[in-house]
Each structure stands twice: as structure tokens, then as C-alpha cells.
Amino acid sequence: MTLKKSTPLALVALAVSLLIGCSSQEDKDKYDHYYGSGSKSREETALVALQNERKNQPAPVAATGAATPAAASGDSANAGDSAAIGQGGAAAAATNPNAEAAPTAAAAPAKRKPVPADVSALLNKHACLACHQPYDKVIGPAYAEVAKKKYTSDQIVELVHNPKPEHWPGYPPMAPMAHVPKADIVVIANWINSL
Structure with missing residues (x-):
């Protein structure tokens, strides 16, 4: 079963290597780094970087928490802006420059x-x-x-x-x-x- 699945992949890899036709040792080294022996370490590095990037992103919960103090303080302009941002309102983000980070965090999952x-x-x-x-x-x-x-x-x-x-x-x-x-x-x- 495994042989049947790996045979087409091996043929594709062989075809790709023939099509690429590395012309110099430098080209061969670059190809090997990206697709050969260096690919595992590159993939691991990319996954670690992706995980770190996700950790550094602000949580959407913080965006909804920002709306509560504005509404509680009685500042109707900010409360309206926060409510519109929570609904993905681009107009509110344009009128309130301090709320620019919130729309991206709140709107990203909806898109x-x-x-x-x-x-x-x-x-x-x-x-x-x-x-x-x-x-x-x-x-x-x-x-x-x-x-x-x-x-x-x-x-x-x-x-x-x-x-x-x-x-x-x-x-x-x-x-x-x-x-x-x-x-x-x-x-x-x-x-x-x-x-």
C-alpha cells in the first residue's frame, strides 16, 4: 500500500529534478538546501517562527474588553466607535485612530x-x-x-x-x-x- 502511494511521488520528484537541471554546484547546493537535506531544518524554523508570530498577536478578547471601559465612562463617541469596531466597522476605525489594531483582530476570523x-x-x-x-x-x-x-x-x-x-x-x-x-x-x- 505504501509503495503504491510513494511511487507517484518518487516519479514527480524525479521529473522535477530533471526539469530543474541544476547547472552549477551553487545551484545544486541551493536546491539541496531548500528541497533536500536542508528542508527539514527550514520547515522546523518556519514552524517555530509561525508559532512565535501567533503568540505575539493580540487576542480578540482584548478588543472587546476595550469597549467596556468606554461604554462605562459615558463617553458616547468612543462607545459608538468601539461597538462599530466590534462589528467590523471600517468607518469607526477611520474616525478613531487609536482603535486601528482592534478591527484587524476582530475582523480577521470573519473574513x-x-x-x-x-x-x-x-x-x-x-x-x-x-x-x-x-x-x-x-x-x-x-x-x-x-x-x-x-x-x-x-x-x-x-x-x-x-x-x-x-x-x-x-x-x-x-x-x-x-x-x-x-x-x-x-x-x-x-x-x-x-x-
Whole structure:
């Protein structure tokens, strides 16, 4: 059973290595660092950094706690701002510059859309979720971050087949995924652009 599952992965790895065709020892060392022996330590470092990043984010509970003192003090302008922020009101955040951090903490969970079943199946089929998550940074950028770049579907297809690491400084370069059918990438790209 395990052999049946690992054989396609081995073939994909072999095809990718042939397509990349490292031309110099420096290229080979870089490739090995990101995808070979150095990948485990890089993944562990990325996970530790992600955990530290999550620990440093303010809790949404603090945002709702800030509304209580304003309402209790009788300051109706601040109480209205806090209530609007709790509901994700962008206008209140614009009028109260001190409340800028609260809308992002309160609005972040509300913006997270579930992944449609057909897209989820394609992300699993092509192992995209090994490096990318819809809203969280893992090894590669989150799909929500990719959506902010406003790539067209054709551009995303091209970037999957022929990645451009210079578009994403600070991230390890993505291996070319030329084996992924264009039709599958277009479905994923349309979903990314809907985020």
C-alpha cells in the first residue's frame, strides 16, 4: 500500500529534478538546501517562527474588553466607535485612530472563507497544502497573501509552471510544478482571486 502511494511521488520528484537541471554546484547546493537535506531544518524554523508570530498577536478578547471601559465612562463617541469596531466597522476605525489594531483582530476570523470541496481536492491532489495554507503562512505565502498581488489566472498558471522567486522575497523558491494541469490551476487561481 505504501509503495503504491510513494511511487507517484518518487516519479514527480524525479521529473522535477530533471526539469530543474541544476547547472552549477551553487545551484545544486541551493536546491539541496531548500528541497533536500536542508528542508527539514527550514520547515522546523518556519514552524517555530509561525508559532512565535501567533503568540505575539493580540487576542480578540482584548478588543472587546476595550469597549467596556468606554461604554462605562459615558463617553458616547468612543462607545459608538468601539461597538462599530466590534462589528467590523471600517468607518469607526477611520474616525478613531487609536482603535486601528482592534478591527484587524476582530475582523480577521470573519473574513476567512471556507475552502470549496473541489478546490480542496485539487490542493490535496497536487500537494499544494504542504507549503501553502489559505490564510496562514507555512513555508510559502498564504493564498490570501497571493490574492493581494492581484495576479490573473493566466499569471498564476505561469507562476506555478515556472515560479519567479523574486516575486516573493523572504520565502524559499518554489519548485516548478509543470506536471499540474492548467485546468486544475485555473480552478485554484479563481478561488485564490476570490479571497
